[in-house]
Amino acid sequence: MDPLGSTTWVIAEGYIPGDSTGSGRAFESHETACVLNAGDQDAHVEVTLYFTDQEPVGPYRFTVPARRTVHQRFNDLTDPEPVPRDTDYASVLVSDVPVVVQHTRLDSRKAELALLSTVAWSTS
Amino acid sequence: MDPLGSTTWVIAEGYIPGDSTGSGRAFESHETACVLNAGDQDAHVEVTLYFTDQEPVGPYRFTVPARRTVHQRFNDLTDPEPVPRDTDYASVLVSDVPVVVQHTRLDSRKAELALLSTVAWSTS
Amino acid sequence: MDPLGSTTWVIAEGYIPGDSTGSGRAFESHETACVLNAGDQDAHVEVTLYFTDQEPVGPYRFTVPARRTVHQRFNDLTDPEPVPRDTDYASVLVSDVPVVVQHTRLDSRKAELALLSTVAWSTS
Amino acid sequence: MDPLGSTTWVIAEGYIPGDSTGSGRAFESHETACVLNAGDQDAHVEVTLYFTDQEPVGPYRFTVPARRTVHQRFNDLTDPEPVPRDTDYASVLVSDVPVVVQHTRLDSRKAELALLSTVAWSTS
Numbered sequence: 001m002d003p004l005g006s007t008t009w010v011i012a013e014g015y016i017p018g019d020s021t022g023s024g025r026a027f028e029s030h031e032t033a034c035v036l037n038a039g040d041q042d043a044h045v046e047v048t049l050y051f052t053d054q055e056p057v058g059p060y061r062f063t064v065p066a067r068r069t070v071h072q073r074f075n076d077l078t079d080p081e082p083v084p085r086d087t088d089y090a091s092v093l094v095s096d097v098p099v100v101v102q103h104t105r106l107d108s109r110k111a112e113l114a115l116l117s118t119v120a121w122s123t124s
Numbered sequence: 125m126d127p128l129g130s131t132t133w134v135i136a137e138g139y140i141p142g143d144s145t146g147s148g149r150a151f152e153s154h155e156t157a158c159v160l161n162a163g164d165q166d167a168h169v170e171v172t173l174y175f176t177d178q179e180p181v182g183p184y185r186f187t188v189p190a191r192r193t194v195h196q197r198f199n200d201l202t203d204p205e206p207v208p209r210d211t212d213y214a215s216v217l218v219s220d221v222p223v224v225v226q227h228t229r230l231d232s233r234k235a236e237l238a239l240l241s242t243v244a245w246s247t248s
Numbered sequence: 249m250d251p252l253g254s255t256t257w258v259i260a261e262g263y264i265p266g267d268s269t270g271s272g273r274a275f276e277s278h279e280t281a282c283v284l285n286a287g288d289q290d291a292h293v294e295v296t297l298y299f300t301d302q303e304p305v306g307p308y309r310f311t312v313p314a315r316r317t318v319h320q321r322f323n324d325l326t327d328p329e330p331v332p333r334d335t336d337y338a339s340v341l342v343s344d345v346p347v348v349v350q351h352t353r354l355d356s357r358k359a360e361l362a363l364l365s366t367v368a369w370s371t372s
Numbered sequence: 373m374d375p376l377g378s379t380t381w382v383i384a385e386g387y388i389p390g391d392s393t394g395s396g397r398a399f400e401s402h403e404t405a406c407v408l409n410a411g412d413q414d415a416h417v418e419v420t421l422y423f424t425d426q427e428p429v430g431p432y433r434f435t436v437p438a439r440r441t442v443h444q445r446f447n448d449l450t451d452p453e454p455v456p457r458d459t460d461y462a463s464v465l466v467s468d469v470p471v472v473v474q475h476t477r478l479d480s481r482k483a484e485l486a487l488l489s490t491v492a493w494s495t496s
Contacts (some may be wrong), residue, residue: 002135004247008375012405012441012474013214013489026141026210027233034137036174036214050441052425062388069136069174086398090441090472092376096494100214100245102136102201106487109399112236112360114478115229116489117137119245122473123376125261127338128258128371150265151323151357158261160298160338193260193298193338195324224338224369226260230362236484237355252382252464252495274389274458275481276486282385284422284462317384317422317462348462348493350384354486361479365488 003039005098006117006122011091013103014049016075018085027108031074033093033120034102037064040051045072045093049083050090057081064099093120127163129224130246136188138157138173138214138226140199142209144232151232155198157244161188164183164210167219169196174214179203195228217244251287253346254370259339261351262297262362264323268356275356277364279322281341281368287310291343293320297331298338305329312347317354341368375411377470378494380439383463385475387435388447390457392480399480403446405492406474408483409436415467417444422462436471443476444492467494 017029037043042065050060060077063069074083074091083089093101101120106113140171160169166189172182185200188194198207198215207213217225225244230237265277285291288292290313296306308325312318322331322339341349349368354361389401411413414437418441420430432449436442446455446463455461465473473492 003131005245008376010408010410010472012402012408012472012491013443013476014441015443024186032137034212034214036134036136036216038134038172038174038216048410050410050439050469052440052442056439065172067180068176069138069212070176071137071139071212088406088441088443092408092410100136102242102245103489104137104240105487105489106238107487110484112234113231113238114383114485114487115231115238115240115379116476117229117240118229118366118490119136119473120241121377121474121491121494122245128256129369158336158338160258160260160340162258162296191298191304192300193262193336194300194345195261195263195336208267222313224260226259226366226369228261228364235361236358236360239353239355239362239364241351241353242490243260243365243369246369252380253493261449261488266413280385282384282460282462285462286382286420286422286464287474296484314459315428317386317460318424318458319385319387348382348384348491350490352385352488360482360484363477363485363486363488365475366490367384370493 003098005100007095008123009093009101009120011103011120014089015108016085017107021111029108032071032104034071035064036069040066042066043097044098045095048092052088068114073121126183129222131219132247133225133244135227135244136214138213141207141231141233144239153232156195156228158195159188160193160224164190165221166190167223169219172216174210210225251346255343255350256371257349257368259351259368262337264333264358265355269277277356280319280352282319283312284317284348288314289345290314291347293343296340302335313364324356375470377472379467380495381465381492383475383492386461388457389479389481393483401480404443404476406443407436408441408472412438413469414438415469415471416438417467420464424460
């Protein structure tokens with residue numbers, strides 16, 4: 001299949017709750033960028049984080065191999081520095097080949113889950 | 125009405141929780157591709173699933189008759205093989221006539237429901 | 249302000265839960281098409297509903313006056329016939345002037361609320 | 373990075389619940405416009421609110437500095453007048469430089485949270 005998607009994606013909403021009530025990784029509060037690379041070349045993705053009152057941080061880097069999806073938790077980004085909790089941020093993802101990005105948050109601060117998801121905003 | 129929509133749709137987020145707390149099909153944790161075929165020809169849809177660490181699986185096939193909607197649960201896709209639970213995946217839907225695709229997940233792992241929905245990403 | 253938006257909108261996901269646990273209209277399970285008419289002419293909107301196993305029903309009609317928003321609950325559409333509960337459907341909205349449509353569902357079948365929302369798919 | 377985004381954004385869904393059960397700002401029911409300005413010039417944003425049965429109100433004004441994100445709560449907009457609670461509204465955001473807007477609502481009327489989010493509808 002030909003490459004699907006765009007090379008630049010924006011997620012204007014970002015917030016990792018500092019608390020979780022669940023047990024185990026599946027129930028931990030998290031923000032995720034779900035990235036699909038349906039093409040035949042590996043996608044090298046660079047993420048820049050924007051904040052309210054400090055300069056942007058990045059690039060964070062991860063690879064989505066050809067014909068694979070990576071559901072990258074922002075919680076797990078640590079280089080150049082961990083993503084702060086309980087802090088508003090936004091992110092821009094730039095890939096060297098077209099990909100599709102969908103944004104999801106699971107919030108488990110309360111005993112019951114809350115979920116949100118939206119396709120990110122794209123341009124090429 | 126003329127055909128509405130696109131022929132290629134991407135849902136980068138996919139995850140079927142392995143557990144449900146509800147009773148009955150309506151409350152079972154599920155992921156759904158809601159497909160509308162507003163045109164006058166049947167839509168033959170092929171779904172390919174992408175994973176984190178294995179080759180894509182598919183095509184899964186289903187038909188959306190003319191002037192009908194099908195809310196296809198990924199839970200119910202079994203040929204060529206069932207969709208694994210508790211596993212990250214992404215999906216590409218290709219139709220032979222234009223359709224519109226919206227993605228919804230109901231999560232009933234906890235006693236209360238969590239819902240997400242977004243229009244899928246499209247190209248033609 | 250010039251008219252903003254498109255004249256044709258599709259919401260592929262539709263489902264009105266038959267049950268509610270809340271008291272009062274605000275907590276009743278509902279599906280809503282939030283329509284903004286930012287222009288200077290009234291918008292006459294026609295809604296057609298599509299189902300899984302029967303012919304489409306419609307048009308339902310409502311008006312969004314100039315410079316107004318109408319958050320139209322599908323629950324309240326009764327002419328030519330009420331929207332069935334616990335039934336999958338999809339909808340196409342056609343307006344005579346540009347509008348913007350966002351889709352929201354509040355599910356109160358359980359004691360706690362679940363919410364979803366997405367901008368509808370548009371074409372002109 | 374070059375400016376990303378569009379200059380006009382529409383959020384057709386708006387509703388600030390009048391009640392909250394949580395304690396503290398993080399758990400207060402709120403509606404937010406998450407705005408990313410990835411460019412090198414400050415973005416001056418004007419918001420106009422549309423209602424069901426009265427003339428539009430605005431402009432509300434806020435600034436998103438260069439290379440910053442502002443997660444603007446509608447709850448906090450007070451000039452020219454506070455945003456009414458328990459009232460349907462819609463909003464149009466116009467910026468003098470390109471930005472990206474994502475809409476999020478946290479509903480804490482019940483003990484557990486409900487979340488929704490979607491990228492706003494854009495035009496230039």
